[in-house]
Amino acid sequence: MSDGGIRILIAEDDEAIRTGLADALSVEGYEVVACEDGSIAAKAVEDDAKRGRLPNLCLLDVMMPGISGFDLCRNIRAGHPEIAIILLTAKGSELDKVLGLELGADDYVTKPFALAELLARIRAVLRRSAGSAAPARGAASAKPFRFGAAEVDPVRYSVRTPSGAEENLTPTLLKLIEAFIANPGVPLSRDSLLNAAWGSSYYGTTRTLDQHVAILRKLVEKNPASPVHLVTRHGIGYEYRM
Amino acid sequence: MSDGGIRILIAEDDEAIRTGLADALSVEGYEVVACEDGSIAAKAVEDDAKRGRLPNLCLLDVMMPGISGFDLCRNIRAGHPEIAIILLTAKGSELDKVLGLELGADDYVTKPFALAELLARIRAVLRRSAGSAAPARGAASAKPFRFGAAEVDPVRYSVRTPSGAEENLTPTLLKLIEAFIANPGVPLSRDSLLNAAWGSSYYGTTRTLDQHVAILRKLVEKNPASPVHLVTRHGIGYEYRM
DNA sequence: TGGGATTTTACAATCTTTTTACAAATGGCT
DNA sequence: AGCCATTTGTAAAAAGATTGTAAAATCCCA
Numbered sequence: 017m018s019d020g021g022i023r024i025l026i027a028e029d030d031e032a033i034r035t036g037l038a039d040a041l042s043v044e045g046y047e048v049v050a051c052e053d054g055s056i057a058a059k060a061v062e063d064d065a066k067r068g069r070l071p072n073l074c075l076l077d078v079m080m081p082g083i084s085g086f087d088l089c090r091n092i093r094a095g096h097p098e099i100a101i102i103l104l105t106a107k108g109s110e111l112d113k114v115l116g117l118e119l120g121a122d123d124y125v126t127k128p129f130a131l132a133e134l135l136a137r138i139r140a141v142l143r144r145s146a147g148s149a150a151p152a153r154g155a156a157s158a159k160p161f162r163f164g165a166a167e168v169d170p171v172r173y174s175v176r177t178p179s180g181a182e183e184n185l186t187p188t189l190l191k192l193i194e195a196f197i198a199n200p201g202v203p204l205s206r207d208s209l210l211n212a213a214w215g216s217s218y219y220g221t222t223r224t225l226d227q228h229v230a231i232l233r234k235l236v237e238k239n240p241a242s243p244v245h246l247v248t249r250h251g252i253g254y255e256y257r258m
Numbered sequence: 259m260s261d262g263g264i265r266i267l268i269a270e271d272d273e274a275i276r277t278g279l280a281d282a283l284s285v286e287g288y289e290v291v292a293c294e295d296g297s298i299a300a301k302a303v304e305d306d307a308k309r310g311r312l313p314n315l316c317l318l319d320v321m322m323p324g325i326s327g328f329d330l331c332r333n334i335r336a337g338h339p340e341i342a343i344i345l346l347t348a349k350g351s352e353l354d355k356v357l358g359l360e361l362g363a364d365d366y367v368t369k370p371f372a373l374a375e376l377l378a379r380i381r382a383v384l385r386r387s388a389g390s391a392a393p394a395r396g397a398a399s400a401k402p403f404r405f406g407a408a409e410v411d412p413v414r415y416s417v418r419t420p421s422g423a424e425e426n427l428t429p430t431l432l433k434l435i436e437a438f439i440a441n442p443g444v445p446l447s448r449d450s451l452l453n454a455a456w457g458s459s460y461y462g463t464t465r466t467l468d469q470h471v472a473i474l475r476k477l478v479e480k481n482p483a484s485p486v487h488l489v490t491r492h493g494i495g496y497e498y499r500m
Numbered sequence: 501t502g503g504g505a506t507t508t509t510a511c512a513a514t515c516t517t518t519t520t521a522c523a524a525a526t527g528g529c530t
Numbered sequence: 531a532g533c534c535a536t537t538t539g540t541a542a543a544a545a546g547a548t549t550g551t552a553a554a555a556t557c558c559c560a
């Protein structure tokens with residue numbers, strides 16, 4: 017289960033380039049893991065895998081002492097085909113290999129590169145997984161479901177309220193709904209709800225959640241003033257009851 | 259069709275690319291025939307024809323000594339219209355020719371390309387040609403259709419606006435319209451709209467899309483300032499409503 | 501080189517999310 | 531029961547992020 021953020025792993029032995037990239041990508045809002053050689057990167061990927069927080073994309077320098085970017089690319093592809101890969105390569109024979117062998121990298125950039133170009137390619141590679149003209153919310157199987165006294169359509173980001181009105185859902189509200197629907201009949205702590213809907217690196221206050229629950233109640237309760245489905249468990253958290 | 263397997267013919271003179279492609283496609287489970295120039299490829303197709311095992315799809319490099327991919331494409335289309343064709347081309351004038359001439363290729367990919375993208379396009383092309391014998395070619399649904407408060411004529415690349423004026427559509431706008439019309443009532447993410455209208459290897463920013471939506475609104479909304487048909491879903495994307 | 505199409509830029513406008521502030525409710529305690 | 535500290539409800543303000551769009555810059559073909 018990933019956070020909201022996009023995670024990028026860098027494997028690059030040249031420190032100047034590595035830290036430069038890391039800084040630039042952080043500024044762009046990506047979560048960055050920078051590794052100074054291939055084996056460290058390989059290890060980082062495996063560690064991340066165990067914690068279920070795989071990088072979304074890896075930037076691999078082709079020329080590195082020890083495990084090369086080529087090998088790393090193959091390894092990562094073999095074990096985690098869902099991770100996107102961009103190779104950083106010098107012009108010349110190195111580039112030929114990239115083009116010829118096509119190791120399964122999604123793209124490559126030849127050094128020296130302009131930062132703007134790399135950023136553009138990163139965006140493009142990350143975008144490809146979105147598929148063409150598919151609903152914003154993947155999973156065509158995401159069928160509408162009942163939530164409290166309302167009907168939620170996750171593909172359309174909409175809810176039919178008990179009064180029959182059709183209202184739009186914001187992304188945050190939908191995530192919150194999904195957190196509740198996954199655990200009916202169980203009181204959920206504010207922390208775990210924040211974690212589920214906002215991600216583990218959320219630093220806001222807990223009142224944010226209360227506010228959103230209030231909004232949700234207005235949408236899915238017949239009588240929001242005395243909630244039946246989104247119940248307060250004083251001192252514990254909130255509980256969803258079908 | 260023939261056996262169970264899908265048969266792909268490659269015509270590409272660069273050995274590195276040819277064998278790389280052949281390997282990659284084999285791994286994907288396709289049956290591959292790799293040819294190093296146009297005349298060998300032409301011969302291979304004819305031999306296959308005699309044995310009743312035509313390729314389902316041909317990947318043709320445009321720049322080849324001897325018979326070019328252009329000629330090959332025309333020949334194959336003439337003799338075996340059921341074979342799908344994807345052209346491999348460099349950017350620039352080569353690409354212009356592909357777009358301009360009525361070669362009848364099902365798709366094209368500009369070199370250098372990412373393997374992932376080519377595979378995606380292969381799947382898409384095969385899906386289309388397998389789907390129905392209906393000619394999914396160029397002018398698929400050539401009939402004018404209603405879009406928002408306007409009437410779009412895809413053949414003439416024109417739109418009759420709500421005010422009754424006849425305006426020209428650019429290719430980009432038309433593709434965007436088609437992406438919307440395929441998913442009414444569902445919010446589409448900026449990413450998937452970019453993929454649909456600009457292609458998956460587009461490196462521009464997402465604001466380009468916003469700009470085009472604004473242009474579209476001026477064409478198809480009665481009151482572009484408060485759109486009814488091309489609706490913004492804040493934080494999600496855009497949604498087309500009939 | 502000219503003219504349209506496309507893309508980027510920059511700033512304003514809009515919408516969502518978060519925080520704040522205070523009222524109300526709860527539950528432990530005597 | 532009554533008191534009090536704590537927790538929760540919620541309107542409204544503030545902060546933050548996203549989107550609208552005109553205008554400038556760039557691209558691209560004829």
